[in-house]
Amino acid sequence: MEQKYFNVQRSFGRSLINNPKLINRFYDIFISSHPAIRPLFKNTDFAHQTEVLKQGLNIAIMYAQGHPVAENTLKVLRKSHGKDGMNIDRSLYKYWIDSLIRTVTESDHKFTPDIEREWREVLQKTVDYISADAR
Ligand code: HEM
Numbered sequence: 001m002e003q004k005y006f007n008v009q010r011s012f013g014r015s016l017i018n019n020p021k022l023i024n025r026f027y028d029i030f031i032s033s034h035p036a037i038r039p040l041f042k043n044t045d046f047a048h049q050t051e052v053l054k055q056g057l058n059i060a061i062m063y064a065q066g067h068p069v070a071e072n073t074l075k076v077l078r079k080s081h082g083k084d085g086m087n088i089d090r091s092l093y094k095y096w097i098d099s100l101i102r103t104v105t106e107s108d109h110k111f112t113p114d115i116e117r118e119w120r121e122v123l124q125k126t127v128d129y130i131s132a133d134a135r
Pocket of ligand 1 (some may be wrong): 076
């Protein structure tokens with residue numbers, strides 16, 4: 001049987017090849033998607049942030065695939081994003097998912113409604129985990 005969410009892994013790979021600036025594009029879309037988001041990134045070093053988010057997305061895919069080690073990273077992110085950390089409002093997480101879907105739609109020329117459904121499942125699982133501690 002093919003690895004679960006292999007289509008998402010491949011879609012992410014195609015998107016990164018087609019657009020090496022994919023993660024920068026994501027942040028442009030995400031930051032403009034809600035007025036509360038831009039100020040959160042006012043001191044952010046984006047050269048660093050794009051790298052860590054790329055890793056974060058690989059972790060999200062691995063977590064959805066059931067790799068136990070991925071959960072350790074998500075636990076750290078739940079703390080940094082949660083009430084005792086940056087205190088990200090839980091209502092903002094849907095903008096994160098929608099911005100990522102929009103970004104991938106632009107760059108993956110083989111994107112289909114089925115792949116979108118799988119991407120949304122993957123991203124939702126990570127958001128559910130990270131936002132469990134959110135206000
Ligand atoms: C509403 C959604 C989210 C917002 C507003 C948000 C915001 C932020 C902010 C402001 C930072 C710190 C940037 C800096 O150092 O200046 C950050 C870091 C980070 N975010 Fe998010 N984030 C969101 C969701 C997520 C999700 C779902 C992931 C899942 C992969 C993620 C992964 C990361 C990683 C890997 C870092 C770097 C490590 C850390 O600072 O903990 N973020 N995020």
